[in-house]
Amino acid sequence: xxxxxxxxxxxxxxxxxxxxxxxxxxxxxxxxxxxxxxxxxxxxxxxxxxxxxxxxxxxxxxxxxxxxxxxxxxxxxxxxxxxxxxxxxxxxxxxxxxxxxxxxxxxxxxxxxxxxxxxxxxxxxxxxxxxxxxxxxxxxxxxxxxxxxxxxxxxxxxxxxxxxxxxxxxxxxxxxxxxxxxxxxxxxxxxxxxxxxxxxxxxxxxxxxxxxxxxxxxxxxxxxxxxxxxxxxxxxxxxxxxxxxxxxxxxxxxxxxxxxxxxxxxxxxxxxxxxxxxxxxxxxxxxxxxxxxxxxxxxxxxxx
Ligand SMILES: Nc1nc2c(c(=O)[nH]1)N[C@H]1C(S)=C(S)[C@@H](COP(=O)(O)O)O[C@H]1N2
Ligand SMILES: [Mo]
Numbered sequence: 001x002x003x004x005x006x007x008x009x010x011x012x013x014x015x016x017x018x019x020x021x022x023x024x025x026x027x028x029x030x031x032x033x034x035x036x037x038x039x040x041x042x043x044x045x046x047x048x049x050x051x052x053x054x055x056x057x058x059x060x061x062x063x064x065x066x067x068x069x070x071x072x073x074x075x076x077x078x079x080x081x082x083x084x085x086x087x088x089x090x091x092x093x094x095x096x097x098x099x100x101x102x103x104x105x106x107x108x109x110x111x112x113x114x115x116x117x118x119x120x121x122x123x124x125x126x127x128x129x130x131x132x133x134x135x136x137x138x139x140x141x142x143x144x145x146x147x148x149x150x151x152x153x154x155x156x157x158x159x160x161x162x163x164x165x166x167x168x169x170x171x172x173x174x175x176x177x178x179x180x181x182x183x184x185x186x187x188x189x190x191x192x193x194x195x196x197x198x199x200x201x202x203x204x205x206x207x208x209x210x211x212x213x214x215x216x217x218x219x220x221x222x223x224x225x226x227x228x229x230x231x232x233x234x235x236x237x238x239x240x241x242x243x244x245x246x247x248x249x250x251x252x253x254x255x256x257x258x259x260x261x262x263x264x265x266x267x268x269x270x271x272x273x274x275x276x277x278x279x280x281x282x283x284x285x286x287x288x289x290x291x292x293x294x295x296x297x298x299x300x301x302x303x304x
Contacts, residue, residue, distance in 0.1 A: 009155030011075025025069035030245035039291030047288035064118030081155030086147035188218030217272035221247035231265035
């Protein structure tokens, strides 16, 4: 409760403790937190960075105060505020230019509407590893925009000049370096993948299988998922299962299929509430970000 957050770029800028923030409002959001490098392992260019396939994501319930309530209590956003900029509370190593190491990210002001300053994760205080005591949650935005142990929230006329914002996490053409003219990794888009059966589960017996996985829309709800058992030549509608926890959460899906002996390429393809369909191919970029390709996420299983 004693952790302090400095709020800048509002009419009455000041520092608030988590205890004070707890008196200003309480909301809960279930959302997919996904690293922008999730799916990087499928890039043939083998970009540097962790070779994630699908493991750098989770669907998490966060609770805290809506940012808009905090802003309201401090008189509103000051004139000229176009971005919401969060700064991580890491102790910076001495002797380095702070801009080169600080975790500070800017998102468009519009992201404030659904953003939370959260102190609870899945009903418990957020552990340090996931950003406690206080984390900025920007639903629909990739992992890096969700600032852990946030120490400052500022409404700024420009994007942060921290390296992680200006040059890191940019969609750079293959072979080039990141720079501020390129798009930053921000909103997620519609994506799904299969969690079972997987080749590493070992041999699958011929007959009935439940092909299941997860699907999410990013900024919009997921409307449906199709599954293919022939590498994308034909598709069947899967069934969404489990509770609907809102548009920022993922849904589980299942398709019951009868697989004969042989090798099968299983793929899933999600559609969001605006009718946008998960694409077949990835968007090539230097760092292996934002891979939503259904073909890359297809799995090959052998049925005995
Ligand atoms: N302060 C701070 N916030 C941060 C980071 C960080 O290094 N420092 N890493 C970001 C990145 S790249 C990701 S993918 C997520 C990971 O969140 P998790 O550890 O809760 O899974 O946190 C984001 N927020
Ligand atoms: Mo990340």
